[in-house]
Amino acid sequence: MTGHVITAPAPAATTTPPPPATPTSPPATAAPATPAPAAATAAPATAATPASASVPVTGGWATFSAAMTAEVPPIADRDDLTVTIAPGAGFGSPAAFVPSWGAIEIDGTRLKIDPATARPERTSDRNRYPAVWGALVHECAHAQHSVWTAPPVAHPGVLEAATLLEESRIEAAQIRRRPDDRHWLRACTTEIVIGDNGGASAAAQIPPVPYHAARNAALILARLDGGILEAAECAPAATEIEAILGIDTLEKLRAIWREAHTVADTDAAAMLDLGARWLDLVGPDPHADPEPSSPLGAAIDATVTNVGKAVAAAPVAPDPAEVAEAARQAAEQQAKDAAAQAQRVFGSGARRAWTASRRRTREARPGEHTAARVLARALNTAATRERATVKTTSALPPGRLRMRGALAREAQRAAGAMPTAEPFTRVTRKTVPLPPLRVGIACDVSSSMGDYAAPVASAAWIIARAAELATMPATTATVTFGASVKPITYPGTAPARVTEFSCPDGYHALDIAVEALNGGLDLAYPGATRLLVIISDGHYTGSERRRAQQHLDKLRAAGCAVLWLAPADSGPNPLNGANVHLITHPATTAAAIGRAATAAVRGT
Template identity: 40%
Template sequence: MALPRTHLRTGHPTATSADPHWQPWSDAWTRHIPTLTDRHDLRVTVAPGAGGGAPACFYPDARRIEVDATHIGAPDITNPARAGHKRLVPTAYGLLVHEAAHATHSLWTTPPGTPPVVATVADLLEESRAEHRQRSRRRADRRWLRHTVTHLLNPDGAPIDDPWHAGQLAALLLARVDARIVTAKDLKGVRAAVTAVLGRNRLLALRDIWRHAHTVDDTDAAQMLDLAWRWCRVLGIDPHQQPTPPTADLGVFAGQLAQALTDYLAHAAGLTPAEYTAAHLETRHRAPAAWTHRDPRDAERDAARHLAARLRHARIRHPEPATRPTAVPPGRLRTRHAITAQAQIAAGALPTATPWQRRSTLPPHKPTLHLAVLVDTSGSMRSYAAPMSSAGWILAHAAHTTQAVTTTISFGSTATLLVAPRRHPTQVLEMTAAGGTTAFLDAVKLADTLLHLRHRATLRMLAVVSDGDLPNADAAQRLISTLHHTGCTVLWLRPANLPGHTFTHTTTLLVDDPVHAVGTIADAAVTALDNA
């Protein structure tokens, strides 16, 4: 979900491994931080992995700001002691400015006993409030804060279309328009999506709250918490009945809020939404280096060719009558095109017009198949790891050779992108099985993001290689049912020698060896596609 990725940390920071290469940055920014904050008691630490899991953070008790050096790149990219260095690292410098805003203006603390949902809302409001106060005090800092907005949001686990998540996007993005950090034009799509979920009146009520927050004194905790309570009332949340922030239904796909957020992040990065999604997913879900590749065996190649031949003829029934234009008779004369042809000849040009229309028999249109292959790499599949690797390659390779759009994703404790869409799986990835299956839901949502499995205008199929032993079976069933009701076929290959669970709205096969069972797999796949 779109949560803020920088936070005010209570207590003391955990030890960050010192890197002598980055010490000049830490020293230079420690000397510079009084310029941004008017405080002389702060230290800045710049190092790979600093920031407590976020790009940057501020520890009030330790009087310390941390910035993850990943957002700078290499320590020798520029000299941090020179004033102009910030132009070469605008994002990292913007993160420093953002934390300086917290160090200067986030001087209130949440009283003990505050319901967590109220504290969360107050923290959301504080993000734009602190930046607004920093910009009011140092107008030139807006330039650098604009560079950080996209990095202060976590695009993973994109929000679903409910009031709580719509309110989050409003507080983190739309409030920054009134803080004069970003422009209304930047967030036109986000505003439309939030309005569609909340309605115009509720959004206006929330806007009154964050605009009021921008005027609150830096030490006024009571006022910030009062505004947080008002925010909850507007969204219909009772902190006494629901003390913790609402959680997203894991069995629901992301909606228009997620798409609007992706469009904004892509535009800010200078990419199309598809390019941004692909780049982000490949970075976040890259296959583990420990897994090995090998050339497919002859039996696997034969199985893939057999399956490809069957898929190639799927949905091809009988030729259909049609008409097509032609330059010569027989056929029906098309007067306008005949005049065009005569004019082309008279002008000495090669005639391109087709004055005749002939009846003919043409094969029906072959829709492009969008196939997502999900393979289970949890510990319960350990004995089936080799056949599972074969099954994933056979399905993906066969579909790719029939001009299908394919992707292969593994799921265990995390979801991993093995083969990105439109890439040819030339080698078999020998996967290892360990851990749990908690990432199945993430894998399905990742496949939907990559191949638009809920898009009714395309021919879609989700193939899962798993025993079906999932911890969130009810949520998984809801996702599967959603795909089924939108016309997406779900083919499930279960190891015959392992216990497991069978989901409804799937075509489930018990398979010992995918190489030898490819005929059965082909029958099920073709039948499912023909009935789609």
């Protein structure tokens, strides 16, 4: 039957499967146990030490089995179970529970991923193998709820019917305990229904007779009433089953399984009584011949397909802790990548290459010195804050005496109580610490930006010099990006000379430039006022734009402001999310950057 509960005392024991669902093959989900109690086998209060698995378990399968074993206790509400998943496990069923071993076995051939990559402790990972995880949950439901015991003299047909009813009963009980398990039980319904009909080939040819219609009513429609499946997805099977059984018979069967859903886990008499009523209505297996293109088989297939699509369309969301851990790991990896990129651009090797390069340097002009001092004063002014006022009270001077407090203190003393009133008040003013400023500048050196090479070189020196002169802590760095990324000014360094450059390139490695500036200035981390300035017309290829946009989005999400300076006459196409400022003349570049930095400081 469909109980998935094995009574075999050890893997080597020879067992006889119960009567098959069709004459073509035994049910794939049937418990290959003796006709004595199958699903009706009581689960021991304390299971013996589990015997070895029925098949060899090595490598990734052993690791996966151990990981699933660790997840079972809260699902089954038992801590004495062992899980084995490997190809061929499960005694010919997709999954099986062996009470005498306290063991669950799952056939690994249904796992469509490499078991070594499975991480079942993560909710999101279970979405990669929902039917397999659902089979585990189903067997855990058996382990917790299939505890009633039938007497040895029970009629095999009655016991078979009771075992069939047990399938939806234990799932209904499971979701009453753990509602979130419903998703996984839905996912494994596809395996159970097809398996209990002998596999996909046999299910397609299942004889459309009352016996098989009733069995599938218990497998599908009983799960609908048990709260596992939805009416819309069960409609094909419901229509065909009703056509075969008739409305009256189907309603009588529905009353039986609905009553089964209310039976206690230990009430064997009630389950056997329901099994007898079922057998009286349905009768024994007629062993009818398979029917190609069976309408019942087509309806079952349509229902199973509907359930599978519904489960795939609504994966379970990951746990908040898992999301937080994934975000933490992503942030750590991003920081490592940014630091490595900064080392390549600003590290000692880059400095030696810079020294050997042909880029010209010159003395700063008087106007550039003046601009640096003006910007430094502007930053200082923007950073000026009123001191915060803090009011405190005390029992002793100094401070202003409040008569109400003094009288309250005397009254407390007169009453013999410990004086707690504080009659003196004092006002102090404290300077609010200002977060430091970090400014990263990335300049496009493709050929279309030639008019801006000299102004940007000048602006880079002015910004770095102003950061050194300002009283507030400030750090800047400037790079150029084209086919490669090269430094103009280094983080925390005010160059003595202005470095000039040309614009010969045809590529745009903006993603590398942003990552290097992030690594060198910690633009993605709080604790400072952060500003990224990009000077470019934005004429990039699709892949260049996509990579740069990803890095820009991460910085903006981390709280870094982004200013995009673009030539007004270039038909600019900046990236999304940046604060765009059009420059009408190259000479205004330094002033625009200075205003943006000052505004960023003032806005903190």
